[in-house]
Each structure stands twice: as C-alpha cells, then as structure tokens.
Amino acid sequence: MLKTVKQLRDCYDVLIIGGGPAGLAAARAAWDGGARQVLIIERDSAPGGILNQCIHNGFGLHYFHEELTGPEYAGRCLDELADTEVELLLNTMVLSLDELPQEPGREALGGLLPEPVLATLNPDPLTGHPAHRVFAASPEWGSICLKSRAVILAMGCRERSRGAIRIPGTRPAGVLTAGAAQRYVNLEGWQIGRRVVILGSGDIGLIMARRLTLEGAKVLACVELMPYSSGLRRNLVQCLDDFGIPLLLSHTVTEIRGRRRVTGVTVCQVDTSRQPVAGTEQDFDCDTLLLSVGLLPENELTRAAHIPLDPRTRGAYVYENMETASAGVFACGNVAHVHDLVDYVSEESQRAGQAAAAYARGQGISGRAIPIQHGTGIGYTVPQSIHVDAAGTGQRDPAAAINLFFRVTRPQEHVSIALYDGDSCLKRWPRLRVAPGEMERLQLPPALLHGCGSGSLTLALEHAAPEEAGKND
Amino acid sequence: MYDCTIIGCGITGAAAAYLLSHYSLRLLMLEAANDVANGSTKANSAILHAGFDPEPGSLMARANVRGVEMAAEICRRLDVPRLNCGALVLAFSPDDQHTIRELYARGLANGVPGLRLLSAQEARQSEPYLADTVTGALLAPSSSIVDPWEYALAMAETAVKNGLALGLGRAVRRIVRPDSPSGKDYFELTDSQGQSYQSRFVINAAGVHSDQVHAMIGGHNFHIHPVRGQYFLLDKNAGRTCSHTLFQCPTAAGKGVLVSPTVHGNLIIGPDAEAVADPDNTATTAEALEYVRRMALRSLNNIPFGENIRNFAGVRAQSDRPDFIVEASPQSSRFINLAGIKSPGLSAAPALAEMALDLLAQAGLPLKRRSDYDDSRRRTRFRYLTPAQQSELIAADPRYGHVVCRCETITEGEIVAALHGPIPPRSLDAVKRHCNAGSGRCQGSFCGPRIHEIIARELGLPYEAVTQNDAGSYIVTAPTKGTGSKGVTAC
Ligand SMILES: Cc1cc2nc3c(=O)[nH]c(=O)nc-3n(C[C@H](O)[C@H](O)[C@H](O)COP(=O)(O)OP(=O)(O)OC[C@H]3O[C@@H](n4cnc5c(N)ncnc54)[C@H](O)[C@@H]3O)c2cc1C
Ligand SMILES: Cc1cc2nc3c(=O)[nH]c(=O)nc-3n(C[C@H](O)[C@H](O)[C@H](O)COP(=O)(O)OP(=O)(O)OC[C@H]3O[C@@H](n4cnc5c(N)ncnc54)[C@H](O)[C@@H]3O)c2cc1C
Numbered sequence: 001m002l003k004t005v006k007q008l009r010d011c012y013d014v015l016i017i018g019g020g021p022a023g024l025a026a027a028r029a030a031w032d033g034g035a036r037q038v039l040i041i042e043r044d045s046a047p048g049g050i051l052n053q054c055i056h057n058g059f060g061l062h063y064f065h066e067e068l069t070g071p072e073y074a075g076r077c078l079d080e081l082a083d084t085e086v087e088l089l090l091n092t093m094v095l096s097l098d099e100l101p102q103e104p105g106r107e108a109l110g111g112l113l114p115e116p117v118l119a120t121l122n123p124d125p126l127t128g129h130p131a132h133r134v135f136a137a138s139p140e141w142g143s144i145c146l147k148s149r150a151v152i153l154a155m156g157c158r159e160r161s162r163g164a165i166r167i168p169g170t171r172p173a174g175v176l177t178a179g180a181a182q183r184y185v186n187l188e189g190w191q192i193g194r195r196v197v198i199l200g201s202g203d204i205g206l207i208m209a210r211r212l213t214l215e216g217a218k219v220l221a222c223v224e225l226m227p228y229s230s231g232l233r234r235n236l237v238q239c240l241d242d243f244g245i246p247l248l249l250s251h252t253v254t255e256i257r258g259r260r261r262v263t264g265v266t267v268c269q270v271d272t273s274r275q276p277v278a279g280t281e282q283d284f285d286c287d288t289l290l291l292s293v294g295l296l297p298e299n300e301l302t303r304a305a306h307i308p309l310d311p312r313t314r315g316a317y318v319y320e321n322m323e324t325a326s327a328g329v330f331a332c333g334n335v336a337h338v339h340d341l342v343d344y345v346s347e348e349s350q351r352a353g354q355a356a357a358a359y360a361r362g363q364g365i366s367g368r369a370i371p372i373q374h375g376t377g378i379g380y381t382v383p384q385s386i387h388v389d390a391a392g393t394g395q396r397d398p399a400a401a402i403n404l405f406f407r408v409t410r411p412q413e414h415v416s417i418a419l420y421d422g423d424s425c426l427k428r429w430p431r432l433r434v435a436p437g438e439m440e441r442l443q444l445p446p447a448l449l450h451g452c453g454s455g456s457l458t459l460a461l462e463h464a465a466p467e468e469a470g471k472n473d
Numbered sequence: 474m475y476d477c478t479i480i481g482c483g484i485t486g487a488a489a490a491y492l493l494s495h496y497s498l499r500l501l502m503l504e505a506a507n508d509v510a511n512g513s514t515k516a517n518s519a520i521l522h523a524g525f526d527p528e529p530g531s532l533m534a535r536a537n538v539r540g541v542e543m544a545a546e547i548c549r550r551l552d553v554p555r556l557n558c559g560a561l562v563l564a565f566s567p568d569d570q571h572t573i574r575e576l577y578a579r580g581l582a583n584g585v586p587g588l589r590l591l592s593a594q595e596a597r598q599s600e601p602y603l604a605d606t607v608t609g610a611l612l613a614p615s616s617s618i619v620d621p622w623e624y625a626l627a628m629a630e631t632a633v634k635n636g637l638a639l640g641l642g643r644a645v646r647r648i649v650r651p652d653s654p655s656g657k658d659y660f661e662l663t664d665s666q667g668q669s670y671q672s673r674f675v676i677n678a679a680g681v682h683s684d685q686v687h688a689m690i691g692g693h694n695f696h697i698h699p700v701r702g703q704y705f706l707l708d709k710n711a712g713r714t715c716s717h718t719l720f721q722c723p724t725a726a727g728k729g730v731l732v733s734p735t736v737h738g739n740l741i742i743g744p745d746a747e748a749v750a751d752p753d754n755t756a757t758t759a760e761a762l763e764y765v766r767r768m769a770l771r772s773l774n775n776i777p778f779g780e781n782i783r784n785f786a787g788v789r790a791q792s793d794r795p796d797f798i799v800e801a802s803p804q805s806s807r808f809i810n811l812a813g814i815k816s817p818g819l820s821a822a823p824a825l826a827e828m829a830l831d832l833l834a835q836a837g838l839p840l841k842r843r844s845d846y847d848d849s850r851r852r853t854r855f856r857y858l859t860p861a862q863q864s865e866l867i868a869a870d871p872r873y874g875h876v877v878c879r880c881e882t883i884t885e886g887e888i889v890a891a892l893h894g895p896i897p898p899r900s901l902d903a904v905k906r907h908c909n910a911g912s913g914r915c916q917g918s919f920c921g922p923r924i925h926e927i928i929a930r931e932l933g934l935p936y937e938a939v940t941q942n943d944a945g946s947y948i949v950t951a952p953t954k955g956t957g958s959k960g961v962t963a964c
Contacts, residue, residue: 138867164781
C-alpha cells in the first residue's frame with residue numbers, strides 16, 4: 001500500500017504524472033536512485049492505469065516472468081513500492097506543466113474573467129534550472145501548484161475515435177471505442193450490444209472480440225483497413241481464430257446506419273491506396289460498431305508546455321535516458337510511444353525514474369547527442385537521440401546497454417536491422433519476420449557507439465539472405 | 474388552459490419563450506426531442522451574421538440586423554459564450570471582387586456597421602494562412618460567433634425559471650382549432666404521449682417540421698424543402714488556423730464553404746448544400762465531406778484535417794418562399810408561424826420572436842410586463858477560473874475538484890449542476906450540450922461511461938435507461954454474466 005499524501009511538500013525531487021505501470025515503475029526507480037521526495041499524481045481513484053480494465057491475462061511474461069492479468073500486474077507494481085516512501089495523490093488531475101492552464105474559449109465570455117499571471121522562479125541550486133511547476137485540481141487539496149526538480153510524464157494514451165477516421169453515415173448510439181466498451185463490460189458490468197462489428201484489428205479490439213463473444217454477443221467480423229493486422233499475432237489466434245471470427249483485411253466501414261441505435265454498417269474492400277472499391281459493399285446487420293483504430297499518446301500537457309513532439313511517435317522527442325527536450329522533464333510508457341507489451345513499459349520507465357533521480361541530485365546528462373536517422377523500412381525509434389559518451393557520468397552505468405525501441409513500416413520476412421555510423425555499418429541484427437504491430441527492441445552495447453565519429457546514426461531495414469536471418473531475437 | 478403554447482424548442486422557439494416569459498402569461502412549450510436545441514440549432518455554423526447578405530428590405534435583412542443586436546445583450550445577460558471575431562468574405566477572381574463590392578453596398582443598405590474592403594495584402598496581414606489566390610476581401614467587423622445550443626438553452630432555462638412549462642419528448646401530433654365544429658375558444662393539442670393541452674394561442678417553431686405542424690390545423694400555404702449541410706469540427710490544436718470567420722463569395726456553383734473558429738476554440742469547416750427528401754436526414758456522406766474539404770482548402774493554404782474530431786450535418790428549413798415566414802396562419806390569427814427559418818435564423822431568432830409577440834398582441838393576447846422577472850444566469854466554468862477561485866469553489870464543493878471530462882476540463886460539479894438545472898439533460902449528448910463534457914477531442918470515449926454513471930445517480934434513473942441521445946438510443950443492453958466486478962481491483 002502506498003502512502004497517501006498528508007501534507008503537500010514545498011518542492012519534490014521527482015513528481016510523476018500518471019499512476020499507471022509507467023508511473024509506478026518510474027517511482028520505484030527514482031526511489032532507488034536516491035530521490036526521497038517522490039510523488040505520483042493520478043487522476044483516477046486507484047493507481048494501475050489502463051491495466052485495471054484489462055482483466056485478461058498475458059501480462060508480465062518478460063518482466064515478472066509469469067503470466068498475469070492486468071490488475072495483477074498493477075498489483076505487483078504497487079507491491080514493488082511497498083518498502084518506499086513514495087507518495088500517491090489520487091483523484092487529482094494535472095492540468096498543466098510549467099504554464100498556467102490555458103483554456104481556449106475564455107475570450108468568448110467577454111473579459112469578465114481575470115487573467116492570472118505566473119511569477120518566474122529562481123534556478124534551483126542542485127539542478128541549475130528553476131524547478132518545474134505542475135498545476136493540478138484535486139477534490140481534497142483544491143487547485144494546486146506543486147514544484148519539483150524533475151517531472152516524469154506517464155499519462156499513457158487515449159484511443160482514436162470516430163472523427164479521426166471520418167466514417168460517414170448517421171451518428172447513433174452503439175459506436176464505441178474498444179476501450180470504452182472494455183470499461184463498460186469489465187468495470188461497470190454491462191453488455192454493450194448483441195451483434196457487433198469491430199473496425200480495426202488493434203489489440204484492444206481483438207481482446208474485446210473474445211470478451212464480447214464470451215459474454216454471449218455475436219461478433220460478426222473484424223474489419224481491418226491494412227492488408228495486415230496491427231495486433232499481436234497471439235491475439236489474432238486466441239481472440240479471433242479460436243472463436244471463428246472472420247478477419248477481413250483490406251476492408252473498411254464506409255457507412256453507419258441507424259438513427260437512434262446502430263442498425264447496420266456497410267463494409268467495403270479497399271484498393272492499394274486504401275480507397276473503397278465500388279461494387280464490393282457488404283451490409284452487416286449489427287447494433288454495435290467497436291472502433292479499435294489506434295492509440296494516441298496523451299500529450300496535451302506536453303504540447304502546452306512547448307515540449308517538442310515527434311510526429312512519428314506522437315510522443316516527446318527523448319534521449320536514451322527518456323529525458324525530453326525540456327531539461328528535467330522525462331517521458332515514459334505509452335505517453336512516449338504506444339507499447340504493445342506492458343513489460344517494456346516497466347523497463348523503459350525504470351530508466352526514466354533513474355535518470356530523473358540523477359537529474360534531481362544535480363547529475364543531469366550532458367555531452368554529445370546524436371540523432372538517429374530513419375533508413376528504409378523504419379517507422380520510428382525511441383530514443384530519437386543518444387548521448388554517445390554519457391556512460392559512467394552518474395546517469396548511466398558504463399556496462400549497461402542502451403535500449404533502442406523501434407517499429408517497422410510494413411511486415412517483412414528475412415530481414416536484418418542495420419545500424420550505421422555515417423556510411424559504415426556498426427552492426428546487423430537478423431530477424432525472421434517483422435511487423436508494425438510488434439515493437440522491436442535492440443540493446444546497443446555502449447562500446448558500439450563510443451567511437452561514433454560521423455555525428456549521424458542511421459537505423460535501416462535490409463533484406464537478408466534467408467540463411468543469414470536466423471532466429472527472431 | 475395555457476395562454477400560449479410554443480411548438481419546438483430550437484433557437485426560434487427558445488427566443489419566443491424567453492421574450493414571452495417577461496409577461497404575465499401561462500406558457501407551455503412542447504418539444505419532440507428529449508432535450509432542447511436538438512434540431513438545426515445544434516448543427517449549424519454558429520455565426521451571428523453581420524447582415525450584409527440578405528436582400529435589403531427583406532424580413533431576413535431586418536431580422537438579422539436586429540437579431541444580432543439583441544443577441545449581444547442576451548448573451549451578456551445570460552452568460553452565453555459569444556465572441557466578436559469579425560468575418561472576411563474572400564474574393565478569388567474579378568467576379569468575386571465585383572461580388573464583395575455588391576455585398577458591401579448591400580451591407581450599407583442593411584445598416585451593417587464597420588464594413589471595409591481590403592486588399593489581398595491587408596487581408597493577409599490579419600490572416601497569415603490565407604491562400605495565395607485570394608485577391609481581396611470584405612471585412613465585416615461586427616460578425617460574431619456564439620455557442621448555439623447554450624444560447625437556446627439559456628433562453629429556454631430562463632423561461633422555465635420564470636414559470637414556463639416545458640414538455641420534453643413530447644411531439645405535437647394533433648391540433649384542433651378553436652373555430653372548428655367543437656365550438657371551443659381554444660386550441661387543443663395532443664402530444665406523442667397522448668396528453669392533451671388547451672391553449673388560446675400557438676407559436677409554430679417546429680423547424681424542418683413546421684409545414685407538418687401547420688398542416689395539423691389545415692394550413693398548407695408553405696412547404697419545407699430541407700437542405701442538408703455537412704461539417705468538419707477540428708481539434709483545438711487547429712483552433713488558431715484563422716481568427717476571423719472566412720466566407721467565400723457565393724457563385725453560380727454554390728454559396729461557398731466557410732472556415733471559422735468556434736467560441737470553444739475549435740475550428741469549424743462547412744457546410745455544403747444538398748436537397749434531401751427526409752427532413753431528419755442528418756447523416757454525413759463521403760462525397761459531401763470531400764467536397765467541403767476541397768472547397769475549404771481554397772481559402773487557406775493548410776487546414777490540418779488530420780485534427781478532425783467530429784463530422785456532422787444539419788438540415789436547413791428552406792421553404793418555397795424566398796424569405797422567412799413570420800405571420801399568422803390563414804386558418805387562425807391566433808396561430809403564428811415562425812417557419813422557413815433557414816440561415817440566418819440563429820442570428821435573427823430574438824428579432825423573429827419580437828415580431829411574433831407583435832402578431833400575438835394584434836391577435837388579442839394581452840401582454841402585461843412582469844415586475845418579478847428573474848433573468849440572472851451564471852454558469853460555473855471551472856476551466857476559466859483562476860487557481861484561487863478554483864480552490865475556493867472546491868473547498869465549498871469537492872466535486873468541483875474532480876475533473877471528469879479531461880479534454881475540456883469539465884468537473885463533476887459542473888455536470889451535477891447541469892443535471893439539477895432548470896432543464897436537466899437526460900442523455901450523454903444532452904450533457905455535452907449543457908456543460909461541454911464529452912465534446913472534446915476524445916468525444917467522450919474516456920468520460921462517457923463516467924458521465925453515464927453520474928446521470929443515472931443524480932437523476933435516479935436505472936443505469937440502462939441512460940441514452941446517448943433521444944429515446945431509443947440505448948447504450949447498454951444487459952448486465953454481464955454474473956455482473957461485473959464493480960469498482961477497481963488494484964490498490
Ligand atoms: C485494452 C488494452 C489491452 C492490453 N493488453 C495487454 C496485454 O495483454 N499484455 C501486455 O503486456 N500489455 C497490454 N496492454 C498494454 C499495457 O496495458 C500498456 O502498455 C500500459 O498500461 C501502459 O502503461 P502507462 O502507464 O504508460 O499508461 P496507462 O496504463 O494508460 O496509465 C496512465 C495513467 O496516467 C493517468 N493520467 C493521465 N493523464 C493524467 C493527468 N493529466 N493527471 C493525472 N493522471 C493522469 C491515467 O489515469 C492513468 O492511470 C494493453 C493495453 C490496453 C489499453
Ligand atoms: C447547415 C446549417 C448552417 C447554418 N448556419 C447558420 C449560421 O451560421 N448562422 C445563422 O444565423 N443561422 C444558421 N443556420 C440556420 C439556423 O441554424 C436555423 O435557422 C435555426 O437553428 C432554426 O432554429 P429553429 O428553432 O427554427 O429550428 P430547430 O432548431 O430545428 O428547432 C425546431 C424544433 O422543433 C421540434 N419539433 C419539430 N416538430 C415538432 C412537433 N411536432 N412537436 C414538438 N416539437 C417539434 C424539433 O424537435 C426541434 O427541436 C444554419 C442552418 C444549417 C442547417
């Protein structure tokens with residue numbers, strides 16, 4: 001059980017926004033890194049994040065080496081904090097970082113409202129930078145402004161909704177994101193429909209296909225725009241195939257019908273430029289359309305704080321220690337980039353927590369940072385830049401490998417991943433198959449980068465002869 | 474017995490209710506939907522037009538200019554978001570240049586203040602992202618934007634607070650005239666729930682259905698030919714793409730598509746104009762949206778359509794007459810039609826209501842002003858308060874410290890206040906219109922289930938009775954097997 005806040009402190013070492021697995025793992029690592037005034041702010045009434053509604057199993061195989069359900073995984077993360085004095089502030093929504101909350105629309109209420117002003121702070125003696133300020137609203141503490149040397153963004157992500165994909169038709173009840181459906185079914189205890197079509201083959205959609213089927217609903221089809229699924233292979237097998245639910249690849253929903261409640265949808269095949277092909281319309285008679293069309297890192301706070309975002313990850317640009325372009329602000333978990341596996345979230349967040357603790361005691365990272373260029377076939381990388389000489393600076397253990405997460409742009413087989421320093425290849429890693437739905441990870445030995453002379457690193461996907469592409473790891 | 478019954482609570486009916494409620498009258502309003510402002514009033518461009526467009530001398534011209542003058546005062550008094558952002562009518566060709574000069578002259582004739590013709594360079598100074606093809610513009614500084622549903626809601630609420638009886642979910646189905654064989658001296662109206670009402674006067678403000686309502690007393694001197702218009706609504710991240718409402722010149726090919734900020738800080742883009750057979754057909758289509766997108770890109774170099782959060786359509790109550798219809802029915806001088814209220818109906822509404830009052834008075838309704846009228850209305854909008862004010866509010870009621878809608882920063886306190894307001898919203902979409910919760914970038918996918926629970930709790934409704942919008946738009950079907958694990962497990 002975590003400590004609840006009895007009294008707000010003057011200035012924290014590390015303040016973490018979001019109490020999901022990312023925030024919890026970061027807190028433990030910050031504590032281990034010597035930070036003593038560590039606060040997690042969570043807007044929900046319990047920590048755990050999205051895991052609380054993921055009652056299926058399949059969590060923790062890498063990190064805890066056993067198969068757990070979402071709530072069990074969250075429970076483990078909390079157990080790990082049991083012997084610390086990390087504090088948790090629940091039911092508290094962070095409204096902004098470093099700037100007073102700016103809500104567009106106040107002008108329309110005609111100068112009736114006073115405009116608040118924010119005073120500047122002096123640099124903190126330890127970090128050399130002014131403390132960061134976090135504005136939040138809490139039923140218990142009111143509208144507060146907390147100061148902290150380091151801040152960790154761990155707000156997770158949200159789902160793309162109907163507007164983002166512009167499905168024409170009526171706007172009835174029965175069109176939900178898969179996550180909202182998951183909340184209704186798993187937390188509120190209510191079924192959301194009897195005949196269901198799912199658009200998008202992301203993991204949440206797949207999980208919900210199985211969940212709704214087990215609840216007695218008929219899932220008519222899972223419709224995917226791309227010629228391949230964006231979900232994990234194991235979920236395709238266990239959630240669709242095992243229940244005989246058809247997966248319609250290269251298809252999309254072109255119309256929603258029904259005035260009050262969904263009465264049907266039209267599904268069309270799409271061509272190679274993803275445009276519906278006339279004459280391929282199929283009508284489904286359904287009362288529900290679930291949308292599982294992607295997750296978006298929840299970076300409104302980040303954007304409002306003028307922290308640069310990478311359009312590819314939709315998260316902040318980060319260095320290998322998960323620090324953003326704003327000194328002392330770190331990002332980890334789904335807010336930095338969307339993960340498929342929570343295990344990697346925990347691991348990445350530990351790094352952020354450690355680095356934040358180091359920053360708070362005045363050992364911020366410095367030195368030469370080299371951006372990673374994207375060669376062919378690479379969708380994004382995290383980190384986007386690496387300090388090549390930072391080993392042994394207090395931020396990084398000289399022996400520790402640097403983690404590089406990335407996604408490919410399309411599924412391919414028999415490839416190798418190549419890392420270049422200028423024109424010379426530093427190393428190649430073979431892969432039997434890669435897919436955009438499965439995040440890849442490389443562990444770069446520090447020695448590999450040490451001599452990096454050209455000032456530019458490039459990651460690229462290359463075709464490999466079948467015999468070279470050995471196993472998948 | 475009611476003195477006057479208003480049929481339909483869009484902006485027209487709400488304005489009539491608001492003005493009438495200033496007098497000592499027994500008033501009834503019947504609305505088919507389960508919330509107010511659920512017709513064209515919720516799906517339009519939200520512009521309070523300056524008034525340079527309507528034909529000088531027309532009812533439209535007069536009502537528009539007078540209506541927006543009244544709107545400024547009403548919005549201020551009733552705490553309705555309204556922003557005087559100004560408008561530009563863009564010209565792209567010599568023909569357009571000619572058109573904006575005509576509009577300028579028409580505006581002068583209509584009494585529109587402050588109009589000015591701008592060079593392309595001047596226009597670009599105030600709107601940096603204007604397309605390179607813009608050759609000039611007409612500036613209308615008095616053009617404003619408003620929150621259309623809050624505008625209607627505020628007037629309807631104030632009328633209710635002052636004694637108007639409002640029946641929601643009650644469509645008028647039958648009207649018996651006073652002078653029919655029964656010999657009675659009043660109208661008898663029957664609603665969709667079978668209830669009957671007696672009323673000495675009637676205002677027909679039924680929007681796209683106003684011809685059908687008029688037909689209930691045998692009136693057939695106008696018909697509605699509905700015209701649909703479709704929109705994009707972009708995220709607040711795109712809200713600063715332009716700061717004025719940007720119109721295009723009407724041409725033979727159509728009236729053009731506008732791009733405008735909204736009072737909430739979003740960007741709205743639309744509409745097209747397409748005749749539809751069904752007056753309730755508010756579906757969107759891929760073709761029309763593509764048309765809107767293409768047309769809008771003529772005005773601005775770069776519109777981030779990737780930031781779209783919602784598409785919607787509204788239906789204009791276009792009639793077979795060129796002007797608004799504001800008149801007593803030939804069937805009865807005590808039945809006032811406010812019909813064919815297409816654009817600029819939102820702008821004109823209070824002026825139309827004023828005219829309706831005159832017609833009622835002429836027909837014999839005694840209008841005696843009340844001395845006890847209460848038109849104070851203040852909304853608590855947590856997001857716009859200073860931290861000190863927020864803390865004070867939270868100390869008094871901790872529910873104001875619980876942010877439910879994260880995209881718009883709407884607190885539980887605000888939702889609860891709306892649910893106990895003069896016109897309680899009963900659906901998720903109604904809550905969205907009454908206090909903005911769920912109207913943001915995630916469109917309620919996060920807060921929807923939470924607001925659902927708050928509605929059920931506060932209104933004492935069974936969970937499954939809470940709907941998305943109108944009756945029949947159910948959200949949940951049945952409890953899960955063995956019912957769900959209520960509450961969160963971890964901790
Ligand atoms: C439906 C679903 C199924 C999944 N299935 C699996 C699986 O089978 N196996 C697996 O390994 N992984 C799975 N995952 C992935 C895994 O759950 C996520 O990667 C992980 O939960 C991300 O952790 P996070 O802490 O970054 O984000 P979250 O878990 O989303 O936590 C973010 C937290 O931040 C809080 N927050 C956000 N903004 C604010 C703010 N402004 N103020 C205060 N608090 C805030 C939120 O309330 C939330 O608690 C699944 C994910 C989903 C959504
Ligand atoms: C696409 C579009 C864009 C527009 N843009 C603008 C603009 O920018 N500026 C502007 O000034 N105007 C604009 N307008 C016009 C403006 O929206 C309308 O003029 C205005 O909303 C009409 O309001 P109303 O109250 O007459 O009708 P509505 O809002 O449609 O209200 C009529 C009400 O009557 C109810 N009703 C119908 N039949 C019955 C019955 N039998 N019994 C009980 N109730 C019934 C309906 O449920 C409805 O609530 C636009 C319109 C459209 C469609």
